[in-house]
Amino acid sequence: MTHQRPISPLKAFLTKLVLCLGWLITKLPFSLQISIGKALGWLLLIIAKRRRHIAQTNIDLAFKDYTREQRQNIIREHFISLGISLIEIPNCWWGSDSKLKNLAQIHGIEHLEQAQRNNEGIILLSAHFTHLEIAGRLLAMHAPFFVMYRPHENPILEQVMSNSRQKRFSLAIKRSEVKTMLKSLKDGHTVWYAPDQNFGLKNSIFSPFFGIPAATNTATSRFARISGAKVIPFFSSRIDDKYQLTILPPLTDFPTEDIQKDTDRINKLIEDHVKLAPEQYLWSHRRYKDRPDNEPGLY
Incomplete structure (x- = not known):
């Protein structure tokens, strides 16, 4: 469970300042926003040394057959993608449907629509790409679904995010509210879920991800079995x-x-979908943090 602690006046001021800047940026042409995001990405590449080390480690492990130059290129492009994601997020909160609706091409929505017409519970299985937030925002303009989330520790950010979730999605379910998720699936609703981050060994097993054992939550299989939902x-x-x-x-x-x-x-x-655009996956997350017994840490 994520507890929200009071934040200092300075942190509150800086948070509100960043939010104001984010809101202003959403008023710019989207192509210009992307350019700003790319510049932020280059800045992150320089200053975010800890995240760069994590991304470097992950990419070296996952793409060990690539040349050093190829792996370095993925890292550079990854941080540019991260920078763009910082611009995308305010659009998830404040961007108008009229401005965003032409940004997406959707393939295969008939698979979702057919299952929803049949009132079937659906686990809408996704993964943590850098553009995950805006992808969900864009899909929500075309199909209803519930979303699972982890509350943010910053109460100001959490309030903004909560307001957006209530406006954009049919229902927002905390990651810890497993019973609510299962009931939603049994009642024939669609729940958007991404199981690909390392949150510890509880309810997880080691499963290969790019050939490296990765602690992976087994919830997708368990939830589908218990609820009868399609994935x-x-x-x-x-x-x-x-x-x-x-x-x-x-x-x-x-x-x-x-x-x-x-x-x-x-x-x-x-993994197969990450390979299509490897720089857009969230490599700056410690995907291989937990290790099997007697294996050394990787970070």
């Missing part, structure tokens, strides 16, 4: 200042009785 993958990519949203057909023969097999399948599915 429909939803991935996205950023192409210049536009977004391609791809919804795949429901997974067949899922879940099985083998939770390891199910989890490996989910990781492989995510």
Whole structure:
């Protein structure tokens, strides 16, 4: 559970200042916003040494067959993508539908629409790409779904994010509210869920991700089994200042009785889509933080 502690007056002032700047930036042409985001990305590459080390480690592990130059290029492009994401997020909160609606091309939405017409519970399976937030915002303009989230520790940011979630999504469910999620699925709702971050070993098993054992939550398989929900993958990519949203057909023969097999399948599915635009995945997260017994830490 995330506890919100009081923040200092200085941090509150700086948070509000950044929010004001973010709101102002949303008023600019979107192509100009992207250019600002790229500049922020270059700045992050220089100053965010800890995150750069994490991204470097992850990319060296995941793409060990690449040349050093290729891996360095992914890192540079990754931080540019991160910078753009800082510009995308204010658009998720304050961007108008009329301004955003032409930014997305959606492929395969019929798979989601058919299952929703049948009142089937749906786990809308996604992954942590740098443009995850705006991808969800864009899809929500075309289809209703619930969203799972982790509350932010900064109460000012959390209030802004909460207001946006209430406005954009049918229902927002805290990551800890498992019973609410299961009930929603059993009642025939769609829940957007991304299981690909390392939140510890509880309810997780080690599953290959780019050939490296990664602690992976088994919730996708467990939730699908308990609720009877379909699992429909939803991935996205950023192409210049536009977004391609791809919804795949429901997974067949899922879940099985083998939770390891199910989890490996989910990781492989995510891995395949990361390979399409590797710089856009959130490599600055410690995906390989927890290690199997007797293995040394990687960071």
